[in-house]
Amino acid sequence: MKVSSPGVERVIRVPDDLERFKERSMYVRYVMTSEDAATAQEGDGVFRLISYDVDLCECTWGIADVKINRQQTGKGRPLSKKQREWRLQTPFESLKLVRVYSEC
Structure with a gap:
């Protein structure tokens, strides 16, 4: 028997829970390796x-x-077109933490 964990900032299992929470904002911590594979950069x-x-x-x-x-663009301003169109592609194995994000 599986029991769901309560809480607002629930950790997401990738890829199992992605469909269930795809409409929600998520905090994501990831690692990207460069093409030479010698250096890895962590981002979130x-x-x-x-x-x-x-x-x-x-x-x-x-x-x-x-x-x-939105705070990065300035107080009271919406996301810019460039921000709305920005994309990040990550392989599943590079995702270190994915959880539901709450603005509380």
């Missing part, structure tokens, strides 16, 4: 899931329209 942010492909084992993320992301 609050994103929305654009799409995912179980066969290719990858996700496409966009910037979520939440307060923390």
